[in-house]
Structure formats: structure tokens, C-alpha cells
Amino acid sequence: MCGYCGCGHDHEHTHEHEHSHAHDSRIIQIEQDILGENQRFADQNRAYFAKNHIVALNLMSSPGSGKTTLLIETIGALKQRCAISVIEGDQQTDLDAKRIAATGVPVLQINTGKACHLDAHRIGHALGDLAPSNNSILFIENVGNLVCPALFDLGEKAKIVILSVTEGDDKPLKYPHMFAEASLMIINKIDLLPYVSFNVEQCIEYAKRVNPSIEVLQTSATTHQGIEPWCDWLLQTYDATITA
Ligand SMILES: Nc1nc2c(ncn2[C@@H]2O[C@H](COP(=O)(O)OP(=O)(O)OP(=O)(O)O)[C@@H](O)[C@H]2O)c(=O)[nH]1
Numbered sequence: 225m226c227g228y229c230g231c232g233h234d235h236e237h238t239h240e241h242e243h244s245h246a247h248d249s250r251i252i253q254i255e256q257d258i259l260g261e262n263q264r265f266a267d268q269n270r271a272y273f274a275k276n277h278i279v280a281l282n283l284m285s286s287p288g289s290g291k292t293t294l295l296i297e298t299i300g301a302l303k304q305r306c307a308i309s310v311i312e313g314d315q316q317t318d319l320d321a322k323r324i325a326a327t328g329v330p331v332l333q334i335n336t337g338k339a340c341h342l343d344a345h346r347i348g349h350a351l352g353d354l355a356p357s358n359n360s361i362l363f364i365e366n367v368g369n370l371v372c373p374a375l376f377d378l379g380e381k382a383k384i385v386i387l388s389v390t391e392g393d394d395k396p397l398k399y400p401h402m403f404a405e406a407s408l409m410i411i412n413k414i415d416l417l418p419y420v421s422f423n424v425e426q427c428i429e430y431a432k433r434v435n436p437s438i439e440v441l442q443t444s445a446t447t448h449q450g451i452e453p454w455c456d457w458l459l460q461t462y463d464a465t466i467t468a
């Protein structure tokens with residue numbers, strides 16, 4: 225249960241629900257306050273990114289879809305071409321930060337505790353500590369969760385959703401907010417396609433039903449398939465932002 229975004233609404237249920245309308249409106253008010261507060265910090269982050277020519281990309285997915293593995297491959301392919309830094313979001317541990325640190329790029333781990341997503345306030349603090357270089361790409365690996373991170377603007381240039389083929393091709397319809405918010409869907413672990421029942425065309429059709437303008441790439445972070453088109457997408461986004 226998330227202690228911040230209100231999903232799950234952790235409260236005692238020893239009472240009857242005769243007053244459910246008042247209860248619901250109080251929850252909606254709390255959610256509006258939380259998201260309104262987040263938006264103010266997100267706008268500050270966005271201004272910081274624009275001033276310093278930093279392309280911030282928010283990577284979101286279910287746990288284990290391959291975000292960190294894909295990042296490690298991406299950093300290996302791109303770090304000679306542009307400066308890169310990473311913010312890692314997990315509920316606990318610095319395991320992912322250690323994996324990224326081994327690539328040699330600056331990385332900062334955020335532990336969210338009970339919270340199931342990163343928010344703009346935490347990112348603002350992390351920017352102070354990480355101090356990403358001007359003219360760089362900043363990857364923000366969000367907490368593994370296909371729901372709540374979609375609600376929270378971090379001030380990023382783009383949201384990217386990573387869906388691995390072991391999760392099922394129906395996810396864009398079942399978790400539409402994530403796919404509606406994303407500019408790009410990466411279908412990862414395509415090396416496993418021969419072993420799972422995952423219809424790539426069907427998945428893309430579902431994603432475009434939710435978000436007609438979503439772009440789609442297919443990768444395998446372990447066999448390196450599709451990494452080049454993904455790096456091209458990154459460099460185009462970087463060039464467009466830096467020269468804007
Ligand atoms: N076969 C295959 N395995 C992959 C691929 N990408 C990642 N994996 C494996 O999937 C598992 C999870 O990968 P991670 O990169 O840790 O996933 P993550 O999304 O960062 O996980 P969280 O940070 O916990 O949400 C690891 O065992 C990876 O080796 C891929 O393209 N193909």
C-alpha cells in the first residue's frame with residue numbers, strides 16, 4: 225500500500241459506511257492536494273532541466289521488466305556520445321544504484337519506503353545531490369509499479385513505459401493510465417518471444433487504442449536486439465532538446 229498517493233486508502237474499517245459520500249469526497253480532496261503540490265515541484269524541476277539543457281526521461285514499468293538491465297546496455301552504447309546520469313527509485317536497497325555505478329556514470333539511489341512511486345519533490349532534492357551535468361541525459365528509473373508512477377509528473381521531458389513479453393500483451397488495456405501518459409513503449413525481453421504467448425501486434429494495437437500517438441520500440445536487453453534504434457531515439461530526443 226502506498227503511503228503517499230492514496231491508493232489503497234489505508235484507514236480503519238470498524239465503522240459502518242453510512243457516510244461514504246463524505247468519506248469519498250475527503251479522499252478526492254487529499255488526492256487533489258497531493259497532486260497539486262507535486263505539480264508545483266514538477267514545474268520547478270522542468271525549469272531546472274530547461275535552464276541546464278538536461279533531457280530527463282522517466283522510465284516506468286512493472287517490477288522486473290528489465291529497466292536497469294536496459295539502462296546498463298544503453299549507457300554502454302551511449303556514454304561516449306553524451307553525458308549520462310541516473311536516479312534510481314526503489315522502495316528499499318541500493319542494488320540498482322550499485323549496478324549502474326559499475327558502468328561509471330553518476331548515480332543516486334532514492335529509497336521511497338512505503339511509497340510506490342517517485343514524486344517531484346524527491347527528484348528536486350536528488351538533483352541537488354546528483355548535480356547532473358549541463359547538456360546531458362538524466363534517466364530516472366521509477367519504482368517498479370504499473371499504476372501510481374503514471375500519476376506523478378516529475379518535470380521530465382518524456383515518460384517511457386517498458387513492458388516485457390512475460391507480462392502479457394493485454395497490459396495496455398488493463399493499466400491504461402501508464403500507456404496513455406507515455407510517449408514511448410518499449411517491448412523488452414523479445415528474445416523470450418518463442419517461449420511465451422505474447423502477440424506483439426495485438427499489444428501495439430492495444431497501446432495505440434489507449435494512446436494513438438505512442439511510439440513503440442522492441443528490445444532485448446540481454447541479446448542487444450533493438451538497442452541501436454532505441455539509442456537513435458534517445459539521440460534524436462537529446463539533439464532536439466539541446467538545440468531547442
Ligand atoms: N531474457 C531476458 N531477460 C531480461 C531482459 N532484460 C532484463 N532481463 C532479466 O530480467 C530480470 C529483471 O531485470 P531488471 O533489469 O532488474 O528489471 P527492473 O525493471 O530494473 O526491476 P525493478 O527495478 O526491480 O523493477 C533480470 O534477471 C534480468 O537479467 C531481456 O531483454 N531478456
Ligand SMILES: [Mg+2]
Pocket residue numbers: 291292293320365
Ligand atoms: Mg531496476
